[in-house]
Amino acid sequence: MQRVVILGGTGFVGRALCEQLVARHGAGGPRLVVPSRRRERGKHLFVLPSVDVIQASVQDDAALARLLQGADAVVNLIAILHGTPDEFERAHVNLPQRLAQACAKAGVQRLIHVSALGVPDDPAQAPSHYLRSKAQGEQALRTAQAAGLQLTVLRPSVIFGAHDRFLNLFARLQSVAPVVPLAAADARFQPVWVEDVAAALIRCLEDPGTIGQTYELFGPEILTLADLVRLAGRASGRARPVIPVPPVVGRLQAAVLRLLPGEPPLTADNLRSMEVPNVATGRLPGLAQLGVQAASVLSVAPRYLGPAGAGVAEQLNAWRASAGR
Ligand SMILES: NC(=O)c1ccc[n+]([C@@H]2O[C@H](COP(=O)([O-])OP(=O)(O)OC[C@H]3O[C@@H](n4cnc5c(N)ncnc54)[C@H](OP(=O)(O)O)[C@@H]3O)[C@@H](O)[C@H]2O)c1
Numbered sequence: 001m002q003r004v005v006i007l008g009g010t011g012f013v014g015r016a017l018c019e020q021l022v023a024r025h026g027a028g029g030p031r032l033v034v035p036s037r038r039r040e041r042g043k044h045l046f047v048l049p050s051v052d053v054i055q056a057s058v059q060d061d062a063a064l065a066r067l068l069q070g071a072d073a074v075v076n077l078i079a080i081l082h083g084t085p086d087e088f089e090r091a092h093v094n095l096p097q098r099l100a101q102a103c104a105k106a107g108v109q110r111l112i113h114v115s116a117l118g119v120p121d122d123p124a125q126a127p128s129h130y131l132r133s134k135a136q137g138e139q140a141l142r143t144a145q146a147a148g149l150q151l152t153v154l155r156p157s158v159i160f161g162a163h164d165r166f167l168n169l170f171a172r173l174q175s176v177a178p179v180v181p182l183a184a185a186d187a188r189f190q191p192v193w194v195e196d197v198a199a200a201l202i203r204c205l206e207d208p209g210t211i212g213q214t215y216e217l218f219g220p221e222i223l224t225l226a227d228l229v230r231l232a233g234r235a236s237g238r239a240r241p242v243i244p245v246p247p248v249v250g251r252l253q254a255a256v257l258r259l260l261p262g263e264p265p266l267t268a269d270n271l272r273s274m275e276v277p278n279v280a281t282g283r284l285p286g287l288a289q290l291g292v293q294a295a296s297v298l299s300v301a302p303r304y305l306g307p308a309g310a311g312v313a314e315q316l317n318a319w320r321a322s323a324g325r
Helices: 012-028 039-045 061-068 085-106 129-146 167-176 194-206 225-236 247-258 268-273 297-305 311-322
Strands: 003-007 031-036 051-055 073-076 110-114 150-156 180-182 214-217 242-244
Touching (some): 012 039, 012 194, 031 061, 061 085, 073 085, 073 194, 085 110, 085 129, 129 268, 167 225, 180 225, 225 242, 225 297
Parallel strands (some): 003 031, 110 150, 180 242
């Protein structure tokens, strides 16, 4: 492949994907085109030799068409975790629809789309805006697949890694709060390492045998949300008691958190998503079929959350941000 467009490539998974592709191929690999609404967001990619971070809005049809010119494949990583129903619809349904149309027009056949574990085949079964809109996005792409799009869908469980906003958030929370009142404490997850997700994406890009498939990406352990909060506390050396709270308190917490500035750590919609177990159904192929041996969150997370780890990277990022870099 000469040119791969990575939508949402400035984010957590996109970073790992670009780094792994560059490490694998050096400067001689495919040109990786990463559009961003704010190019600065992709500054961690600027040093990578074959990556072009481009200021562009994929919500604009003309800009999307320009991006796709001459592309051999597209990876779609664009998603939001919080938003209004309209925002979910735009990011998870309209964009995949428009992307499929733009691919058809530009003659780009290959699309790898990242969805999420817990997304039902039937959108009507989804308890949250997040899961419903993700399911509708998948549906739109499957319609395009019937018309010739070479589609692969990946459905990861919650993803961990040095730059995650999940375990790092729990670790940070325990550095300031004396206890952690936790809604949905029993919600189940099967966390998957970001480097394994990136390896799976690369396998999909390189192996035509993955066309037409849907893969579930998950790690070796099933853990509850409370287990994960405790793991983050232990690994960062700041373990605090975790106190499960009933759903009504969780909804109240979410309502209060919405009033704070910035991205809320938890919303009512997130709580509804957690009603669906975020674990493999066993009905679809997984990492093993992609030739990737899943790493364990129990062994990897302490390496970056611990004092010698990149809780350090997080700290550096915080310092860089406060220094305006
Ligand atoms: N992280 C997880 O635990 C997890 C779990 C399950 C599934 N997934 C899925 O994995 C994929 C990648 O996740 P991630 O964690 O890497 O996400 P991320 O870090 O939030 O990155 C997503 C990227 O999408 C772009 N974006 C967001 N909203 C957009 C919008 N409205 N219009 C255009 N661009 C927009 C942003 O790029 P710019 O701001 O630069 O434009 C951002 O860098 C997503 O499909 C997500 O649902 C993630």
